[in-house]
Amino acid sequence: MTEPILELHGLNKSFGPVHVLHDVDFAVRAGEVTALVGDNGAGKSTLVKCIAGIYTSDSGDVRFQGEEVHIRGPKDAAALGIEVVYQDLALADNLDIVQNMFLGRERGSGWLLDEASMERAARETLASLSVRTVKSVRTPVASLSGGQRQTVAIAKSVLWDSKVVLLDEPTAALGVAQTRQVLDLVRRLAEQGLGVVLISHNMADVFEVSDRISVLYLGRVAAEVQTKEVTHGQVVELITAGRSGELGLARPDSAVL
Amino acid sequence: MTQTPTASSDRAITDFGIDTTTLSTAEAVRDYLARVRAGQLGSLPALLGLIALVIMFSALSDVFLSLNNVANLLAQGAGQTMIAMGIVFVLLVGEIDLSAGTASGAAGAVLAMHFVHDGNLLGGMGSTVFIVFNLVLALAVVLALLLRIWPGAALAGVAIVISVSGMTANPWLEMLLALCVGAAMGCITGFLVARIGMPSFVVTLALFLTWQGVILQFIGEGGTLGISSSPVLNKVANGNLSTLGSWALFAVGAGGFGALMLGQHFSRLRRGLVTQPTPLVLFKVGGVAALGAVATMLLTINRSPNPSIVISGVPYVVPIVLALLTLGTYVLNRTSYGRHIYAVGGNREAARRAGINVTKIRASVFIVSSSVAALGAIVYSSKVGSVDAQAGGLNTLLFAVGAAVIGGTSLFGGRGRVFDAVIGGTVLAVVANGLGLLRQPAAVVAIVTGLVLLLAAMVDALSRRRAATAGR
Numbered sequence A: 001m002t003e004p005i006l007e008l009h010g011l012n013k014s015f016g017p018v019h020v021l022h023d024v025d026f027a028v029r030a031g032e033v034t035a036l037v038g039d040n041g042a043g044k045s046t047l048v049k050c051i052a053g054i055y056t057s058d059s060g061d062v063r064f065q066g067e068e069v070h071i072r073g074p075k076d077a078a079a080l081g082i083e084v085v086y087q088d089l090a091l092a093d094n095l096d097i098v099q100n101m102f103l104g105r106e107r108g109s110g111w112l113l114d115e116a117s118m119e120r121a122a123r124e125t126l127a128s129l130s131v132r133t134v135k136s137v138r139t140p141v142a143s144l145s146g147g148q149r150q151t152v153a154i155a156k157s158v159l160w161d162s163k164v165v166l167l168d169e170p171t172a173a174l175g176v177a178q179t180r181q182v183l184d185l186v187r188r189l190a191e192q193g194l195g196v197v198l199i200s201h202n203m204a205d206v207f208e209v210s211d212r213i214s215v216l217y218l219g220r221v222a223a224e225v226q227t228k229e230v231t232h233g234q235v236v237e238l239i240t241a242g243r244s245g246e247l248g249l250a251r252p253d254s255a256v257l
Numbered sequence B: 001m002t003q004t005p006t007a008s009s010d011r012a013i014t015d016f017g018i019d020t021t022t023l024s025t026a027e028a029v030r031d032y033l034a035r036v037r038a039g040q041l042g043s044l045p046a047l048l049g050l051i052a053l054v055i056m057f058s059a060l061s062d063v064f065l066s067l068n069n070v071a072n073l074l075a076q077g078a079g080q081t082m083i084a085m086g087i088v089f090v091l092l093v094g095e096i097d098l099s100a101g102t103a104s105g106a107a108g109a110v111l112a113m114h115f116v117h118d119g120n121l122l123g124g125m126g127s128t129v130f131i132v133f134n135l136v137l138a139l140a141v142v143l144a145l146l147l148r149i150w151p152g153a154a155l156a157g158v159a160i161v162i163s164v165s166g167m168t169a170n171p172w173l174e175m176l177l178a179l180c181v182g183a184a185m186g187c188i189t190g191f192l193v194a195r196i197g198m199p200s201f202v203v204t205l206a207l208f209l210t211w212q213g214v215i216l217q218f219i220g221e222g223g224t225l226g227i228s229s230s231p232v233l234n235k236v237a238n239g240n241l242s243t244l245g246s247w248a249l250f251a252v253g254a255g256g257f258g259a260l261m262l263g264q265h266f267s268r269l270r271r272g273l274v275t276q277p278t279p280l281v282l283f284k285v286g287g288v289a290a291l292g293a294v295a296t297m298l299l300t301i302n303r304s305p306n307p308s309i310v311i312s313g314v315p316y317v318v319p320i321v322l323a324l325l326t327l328g329t330y331v332l333n334r335t336s337y338g339r340h341i342y343a344v345g346g347n348r349e350a351a352r353r354a355g356i357n358v359t360k361i362r363a364s365v366f367i368v369s370s371s372v373a374a375l376g377a378i379v380y381s382s383k384v385g386s387v388d389a390q391a392g393g394l395n396t397l398l399f400a401v402g403a404a405v406i407g408g409t410s411l412f413g414g415r416g417r418v419f420d421a422v423i424g425g426t427v428l429a430v431v432a433n434g435l436g437l438l439r440q441p442a443a444v445v446a447i448v449t450g451l452v453l454l455l456a457a458m459v460d461a462l463s464r465r466r467a468a469t470a471g472r
């Protein structure tokens, strides 16, 4: 059992009166795929955005490689090597693939961008992911299909020397073949030593690629288990009821209150 | 042209099967047509419209294509076209600047007052107004500092220095003052929109009225401040380059454009990057050079209607507009600032997540817009030789916004170029000039200009709808 590369303790997040995350503990280990599952509205995307610095959490601490860190914005997360592939993709339609992949971190000086270097790096990254469907890296993102956009978003996250990659439902909008590619890619990232977090509703996918599963139930962590030690049925029960036999929240009914 | 093999050392790249770097000319043309069908029209409608208008007016009026009229048309449209070039920056982030016209007028009024009162703004304004004027400039400095936009703060600060020091009239100093006052006004707009979070429509509508009041205060109802007695200020829009200077401009302009385009093209080709087909690039460079040569040749012929004097040479406004066009295009295409402007206009949330300081970008475009508008004011004030209380009024603004939109800049943000403003500005200048030659009353000119703008906005909306449904 390796030490977690990223570790959250007692994280709370409210949007006004809505308390979305309750004392969440969550860990990501290098070289492993941690699946984050939960029903719609359980708070998975919110948790990811807190880690990425999009939202600031109300309380709780974050440790990265054993050190306490404060992530105050997207730049802080990126500087640590935390990359996120958002559910709502976050690509600028009017920019091309290269421009999107380097957005906010352009190469060259501010007064003269190094387009050549960016274009070459973007192409190499796409090639390393065996992307063969994009006609040109200078294609505007507006004219790409959903799967192609997803690939660009993932390629963007691995372009950087990242240590933790969080993928929020990366396969939700994809066809069979493209889902296959993305799952292979997820596994490959973990094999390269990255800490990977995969959010997915598809149990088959989760059981195929993950080493560990964290279940969120109404904003609380219902269970953190080794994938090998649980069954589909147990995980589904944890997602829908917050407990399953010995696993899960002690008294799920009172937890709701 | 065939496909260029990419860097042979890198196996990964050769694996990247479908990715093409160089298209044949036929493929490029097909791609372009596909883009047009998908609704990405750019400035194509404006260019076609411009050609149609030129043909129509030259058929209806013998004077329209005369050299004198063409040179006159360029000078007439230049000021407002420049304002439009600044507004493109605001439109790109999906905002609007309705105050650009009167902001330019106010900057022009300060310029004229400094000139007329030989640098004594205190005497020109009266002590109360002078103090308020400098306090507002100081406020602009503070707001720019809060936004951490240092150039804005510096320019507004320079305006205070010039105003308080009372240096005697000097045309170059006055132009600098106008630019700095413009920047200061933009700092205020930018802060209200980006930091306070007020809709740009409301902020700039309010400031439109405010600056109009400021112009009235500075100039007085029915008053004018003449600036034509300054040779430099007069020549900005009324002077011409010498024949030698005209050809030097052609050499620098066409040569620079060609060197830049070809240098970049072959360097990208050599490194295996995405390029346009070589024949297309050569055609573009050749076309610009040929057009430039013909225009320079015609404009260096004597075009004076009066046989006793000689008027020839390329008007100064041409290099002025070209310089601004080059600068604006460079900033938008080659700097990270420009890239971030497009990103904020395309997807503000994505820009924020990419760590871009969206507030700063949104504020800064208003500073660009007002500063460039002030430069426009220098040109249009020079053209008429004075600044009056109507300077930069409603028509100036509508013309400028219209020029940007007609040229193909989207009102929805994220799409547009500085070049669009030049094309759109030329279209509107041709309409105004042509209808004037045909002795059409102001009513017809206004109606036609309005309809042209409506048409352009419709093309924008329709092409956006096409783009939204195509491709996905």
Ligand SMILES: Nc1ncnc2c1ncn2[C@@H]1O[C@H](COP(=O)(O)OP(=O)(O)O)[C@@H](O)[C@H]1O
Pocket (backbone or CB within 6 Å): A015, A018, A020, A038, A039, A040, A041, A042, A043, A044, A045, A046, A047
């Ligand atoms: N920006 C926000 N403002 C207010 N409530 C929000 C916001 N974002 C998410 N929520 C609420 O937080 C809860 C969790 O949302 P989310 O994290 O998107 O869930 P999941 O990704 O697990 O489906 C939902 O009830 C949602 O309505």
Ligand SMILES: [Mg+2]
Pocket (backbone or CB within 6 Å): A044, A045, A046, A087, A168
């Ligand atoms: Mg979600």
